[in-house]
Amino acid sequence: MMLMVTLTEGGKAEGKVKRMCAPTWSVDAYRTYLTVLFSTSIMAPGIIIGFLYTRLARTYLESQRNPPHKEKSKRSPRQKVLIMIFSIVLVFWACFLPFWIWQLVRLYSSSLQLTTQTQKCINYLVTCLTYSN
Numbered sequence: 164m165m166l167m168v169t170l171t172e173g174g175k176a177e178g179k180v181k182r183m184c185a186p187t188w189s190v191d192a193y194r195t196y197l198t199v200l201f202s203t204s205i206m207a208p209g210i211i212i213g214f215l216y217t218r219l220a221r222t223y224l225e226s227q228r229n230p231p232h233k234e235k236s237k238r239s240p241r242q243k244v245l246i247m248i249f250s251i252v253l254v255f256w257a258c259f260l261p262f263w264i265w266q267l268v269r270l271y272s273s274s275l276q277l278t279t280q281t282q283k284c285i286n287y288l289v290t291c292l293t294y295s296n
Contacts, residue, residue: 167196194270201263209259213252220248258296262289 167188173181186193223244265285269275277285 167192190270197266197270201267205259205263209252209256212255216248216252220245223248254296258292262293265289 167186168184169187171183171185173183175181188196269282
């Protein structure tokens with residue numbers, strides 16, 4: 164990313180020069196970059212996490228088939244562990260997927276007609292959701 168930006172200087176406001184990092188790549192290159200980044204940083208880890216936690220849940224269920232003690236409770240420890248495993252995978256997807264969908268929709272959809280303020284709000288909300296994970 165650092166190789167694909169350049170420092171630009173804007174007009175003076177209140178005696179200060181405004182400096183910004185601006186991308187130097189084309190829209191198609193940026194689109195490709197974000198698509199590859201989404202695939203390698205969200206989709207692949209999400210699928211791997213889902214697969215591994217599914218295996219963990221199966222292993223746990225197999226180890227619990229013959230419990231050493233039989234207690235009657237509203238929710239057995241087996242159910243609590245499975246709910247926790249399911250929750251981990253669900254929270255991963257719920258926190259990261261909205262951010263990435265928003266990024267990709269903005270790149271691939273030319274018919275997105277939202278005000279700048281609405282786009283800022285959506286961007287802020289999905290970014291906060293991502294960091295909350």
